[in-house]
Amino acid sequence: xxxxxxxPAEASIHPxxxxxxxxxxxxxxxxxxxxxAGRNIGLVIALIVxxxxxxxxxxxxxxxxxxxxxxxxxxxxxxxxxxxxxFVIIGGxxxxxxxxxxGLSSVVASxxxxxxxxxxxxxxxxxxxxAVGAFAGLVNGxxxxxxxxxxxxxxxxxxxxxxxxxxxxxxRTTQIVSVKGFLDFSRGNIAGVPNLIWIFLAVxxxxxxxxxxxxxxxxxxxxxxxxxxxxxxGINVKRHTVYLYVLAGVTSGIAAVMLMGRTNVGTSTxxxxxxxDAIAAVVVGGTLLIGGRGSIVGTVLGILIFNVLINIFTQNxxxxxxxxxxxxxxxxxxxxxxxRFAARSSRSSG
Amino acid sequence: MIKVDHGTPLLEVRGAKKAFAGVQALKGVDISILPGxxxxxxxxxxxxxxxxxxxxxxxxxxxxxxxxxxxxxxxxSGPTASLDLGIATMYQELDVVDGLSIAENIFLGHELxxxxxxxxxxANKRAKELLKRLGHGxxxxxxxxxxxxxxxxxxxSMARALSRDIKLIIMDEPSAVLDSEEVKNLFRVVEExxxxxxxxxxxxxxxxxxxxIGDRITVIKDGRSMANGLDVQTTSTxxxxxxxxxxxxxxxxxPATAIATDAAEVLTVTDLSVKNVFAPLSFSxxxxxIVGLAGLVGSGRSEILEAIYGALxxxxxxxxHGKPLxxxxxxxxxxxxxxxxxxxxxxxxxxxxxxxxxxxxxxxxARFAKLGWLNERLERTxxxxxxxxxxLRPADxxxxxxxxxxxxxxxxxxxRWLVHGTRVLLLxxxxxxxxxxxxxxxxxxxxxxxxAGTAIVVVSSEIEEVLGLADRVLVVADGEVxxxxxxxxxxxxxxxxxxxxxxxx
Numbered sequence: 001x002x003x004x005x006x007x008p009a010e011a012s013i014h015p016x017x018x019x020x021x022x023x024x025x026x027x028x029x030x031x032x033x034x035x036x037a038g039r040n041i042g043l044v045i046a047l048i049v050x051x052x053x054x055x056x057x058x059x060x061x062x063x064x065x066x067x068x069x070x071x072x073x074x075x076x077x078x079x080x081x082x083x084x085x086x087f088v089i090i091g092g093x094x095x096x097x098x099x100x101x102x103g104l105s106s107v108v109a110s111x112x113x114x115x116x117x118x119x120x121x122x123x124x125x126x127x128x129x130x131a132v133g134a135f136a137g138l139v140n141g142x143x144x145x146x147x148x149x150x151x152x153x154x155x156x157x158x159x160x161x162x163x164x165x166x167x168x169x170x171x172r173t174t175q176i177v178s179v180k181g182f183l184d185f186s187r188g189n190i191a192g193v194p195n196l197i198w199i200f201l202a203v204x205x206x207x208x209x210x211x212x213x214x215x216x217x218x219x220x221x222x223x224x225x226x227x228x229x230x231x232x233x234g235i236n237v238k239r240h241t242v243y244l245y246v247l248a249g250v251t252s253g254i255a256a257v258m259l260m261g262r263t264n265v266g267t268s269t270x271x272x273x274x275x276x277d278a279i280a281a282v283v284v285g286g287t288l289l290i291g292g293r294g295s296i297v298g299t300v301l302g303i304l305i306f307n308v309l310i311n312i313f314t315q316n317x318x319x320x321x322x323x324x325x326x327x328x329x330x331x332x333x334x335x336x337x338x339x340r341f342a343a344r345s346s347r348s349s350g
Numbered sequence: 351m352i353k354v355d356h357g358t359p360l361l362e363v364r365g366a367k368k369a370f371a372g373v374q375a376l377k378g379v380d381i382s383i384l385p386g387x388x389x390x391x392x393x394x395x396x397x398x399x400x401x402x403x404x405x406x407x408x409x410x411x412x413x414x415x416x417x418x419x420x421x422x423x424x425x426x427s428g429p430t431a432s433l434d435l436g437i438a439t440m441y442q443e444l445d446v447v448d449g450l451s452i453a454e455n456i457f458l459g460h461e462l463x464x465x466x467x468x469x470x471x472x473a474n475k476r477a478k479e480l481l482k483r484l485g486h487g488x489x490x491x492x493x494x495x496x497x498x499x500x501x502x503x504x505x506x507s508m509a510r511a512l513s514r515d516i517k518l519i520i521m522d523e524p525s526a527v528l529d530s531e532e533v534k535n536l537f538r539v540v541e542e543x544x545x546x547x548x549x550x551x552x553x554x555x556x557x558x559x560x561x562x563i564g565d566r567i568t569v570i571k572d573g574r575s576m577a578n579g580l581d582v583q584t585t586s587t588x589x590x591x592x593x594x595x596x597x598x599x600x601x602x603x604x605p606a607t608a609i610a611t612d613a614a615e616v617l618t619v620t621d622l623s624v625k626n627v628f629a630p631l632s633f634s635x636x637x638x639x640i641v642g643l644a645g646l647v648g649s650g651r652s653e654i655l656e657a658i659y660g661a662l663x664x665x666x667x668x669x670x671h672g673k674p675l676x677x678x679x680x681x682x683x684x685x686x687x688x689x690x691x692x693x694x695x696x697x698x699x700x701x702x703x704x705x706x707x708x709x710x711x712x713x714x715x716a717r718f719a720k721l722g723w724l725n726e727r728l729e730r731t732x733x734x735x736x737x738x739x740x741x742l743r744p745a746d747x748x749x750x751x752x753x754x755x756x757x758x759x760x761x762x763x764x765x766r767w768l769v770h771g772t773r774v775l776l777l778x779x780x781x782x783x784x785x786x787x788x789x790x791x792x793x794x795x796x797x798x799x800x801x802a803g804t805a806i807v808v809v810s811s812e813i814e815e816v817l818g819l820a821d822r823v824l825v826v827a828d829g830e831v832x833x834x835x836x837x838x839x840x841x842x843x844x845x846x847x848x849x850x851x852x853x854x855x
């Protein structure tokens with residue numbers, strides 16, 4: 001995302017229209033808050049406010065290094081899914097199946113035959129999990145792009161089907177993952193920071209580069225910004241739509257690996273309702289739900305805001321119902337703000 | 351035109367000013383509208399016409415200035431207040447609901463209901479009366495609006511205005527979506543309205559229309575009214591253009607350059623057809639030649655372009671330099687050197703929120719990338735150079751495309767295909783939404799492109815434009831090519847005559 005402040009609409013349409021109009025502080029503030037950097041600044045401020053509240057109410061329990069790592073570690077799994085979701089939403093779609101696909105991936109990757117094979121070469125678990133996610137994403141993408149099924153319905157169907165398949169494959173039993181190499185990897189640390197956090201960081205950085213520096217990202221923005229214009233410019237929109245859902249599936253697979261590592265088990269209930277957390281984080285992070293504009297940094301901040309909030313509630317022994325209400329309020333507030341800025345920046349005049 | 355007794359003005363606006371986030375859109379507009387007149391508002395894009403309309407329709411409130419309605423100062427606080435006064439607005443993007451019937455659309459917001467239950471029979475009956483009054487008694491009020499042509503949707507929108515007690519109708523470029531025949535009907539309707547004492551504020555870029563239908567003209571430039579209530583009959587066209595643009599425009603169409611006799615055939619279309627839209631047709635375009643497609647809206651003109659481009663499923667063959675293109679594949683057409691500037695630039699051509707350079711490189715950014723890694727600096731400099739050569743000012747590649755005027759947006763579309771290196775350019779309505787001053791620029795650019803060896807196909811609902819631009823004209827009606835003639839050997843009545851005969855046959 002470039003960080004320029006958009007010049008006023010009519011500045012050049014009226015050459016020689018006299019002296020430039022005087023601009024007040026509020027105009028600049030508004031323009032800044034409407035820009036990509038400005039929206040992220042807003043999220044950083046929200047996060048800082050939460051941290052101050054956490055420190056004030058829970059003190060050392062909240063600010064300790066261990067607690068901070070716990071918050072980020074818990075954020076990592078939905079965080080990775082949210083990165084994939086960011087691409088799908090910027091591209092003008094939605095993926096409701098990410099949580100179920102996570103569950104399915106974890107079940108398949110933890111089946112005993114896979115585990116037996118993985119005793120020889122543990123990365124097999126990771127490959128299987130990601131392959132299952134990618135395949136589910138491929139099915140989503142093909143149904144949406146070539147079957148012309150609305151993304152909401154196609155991925156809702158996958159939400160049900162993947163969860164059902166996971167139950168069939170696992171016979172509704174929980175499988176304990178006992179492959180040593182895998183557990184050492186997923187529970188290990190580098191420089192005192194858990195590997196799960198490193199994975200999240202790596203996925204987020206890769207996502208940022210993919211979105212902002214590559215042709216893949218450019219196509220994604222073009223698709224969500226104006227699908228017809230992208231098509232008529234010669235972009236293969238159907239194929240790219242498939243890629244977007246495969247990408248979301250891959251992040252579900254990675255998240256399944258992380259969750260298996262954290263919980264030591266593979267089960268069909270893994271990832272239940274994660275799709276909603278991911279969508280919430282993406283939208284709060286400033287990505288437009290209609291597509292065409294969004295930010296990976298915003299999504300990461302969105303995920304952190306929700307997880308810090310949960311931690312504050314837990315530290316203060318408040319019940320989860322209050323937590324849910326607060327999350328709801330944050331989502332509505334963020335979307336309201338987003339709409340105000342969107343209306344300002346796109347209003348045409350003259 | 352019927353002259354009406356010049357009594358007290360129906361509506362007066364005095365010194366209206368309006369600013370958005372520090373940008374002064376209106377800097378002092380005066381306008382005075384008499385009952386029963388057709389008052390035309392002229393101005394380039396960005397001059398402030400839309401803002402003025404929105405003030406009258408209650409969408410905006412002016413920062414300064416006075417609105418006087420039938421001798422009384424009023425404030426128009428919202429769309430409902432505007433309607434209550436007796437002002438109806440027909441926006442360019444028609445505000446009809448596709449899923450509702452004609453009658454339901456007409457009475458939307460003031461349904462004929464008793465105790466919340468809609469009386470459909472009365473509504474249909476009254477809708478029928480209104481449609482008859484507008485010369486469209488043949489439309490069934492129960493028909494779903496989504497199935498209507500743009501012209502008929504406009505009639506529904508007008509009927510809705512008439513269903514209330516209206517004294518003033520504002521029409522924002524009503525002819526933009528209509529062809530010549532439909533424009534004639536629109537004019538009949540406008541006459542009928544003014545005869546019953548209703549005033550019409552008519553906004554259009556087309557001077558010829560204003561001449562035909564208008565009584566008086568107000569010209570707006572840079573948010574100020576330059577002239578208020580000029581007589582249509584006595585004001586000359588050069589004077590009007592000068593008032594609008596601040597400069598004189600002499601000849602709009604550049605002279606055609608002779609095509610080399612040995613020029614290569616670039617685009618060859620053989621037996622091209624789209625089922626239920628147009629019959630098989632064949633034609634070819636040489637390097638440096640401009641071929642125009644003339645015909646009414648709905649004659650299949652745009653679809654012919656889309657089929658050549660691969661955006662519509664087709665039968666028949668399309669060849670570029672003798673190499674056939676894959677049917678139904680836009681990427682293949684683009685790779686072979688065909689470019690399309692679509693009819694609706696905003697909804698089909700541009701990413702309005704994205705910077706200009708990304709719009710310019712939308713068809714070619716992959717070529718600026720290495721292994722998928724974008725080179726945005728090169729994209730910017732290439733775009734800037736291209737914009738400068740097209741004289742788009744300021745040539746700032748980082749501005750959002752949505753902030754540009756219609757003419758500049760068209761230049762961005764041309765820049766896209768120039769950067770891509772296009773050999774065949776398909777232009778659908780190249781000057782829709784482009785104001786008078788910028789049109790001449792676009793025309794000479796198109797001519798320059800042809801002179802540089804590009805094969806060009808132009809579609810326009812303005813026959814004058816097709817004839818002025820093209821070397822050769824294909825007259826199309828009901829999906830058939832009626833005749834192929836040199837542009838210099840036919841005039842506007844000639845084309846219309848052909849079209850009428852063709853449709854009747």
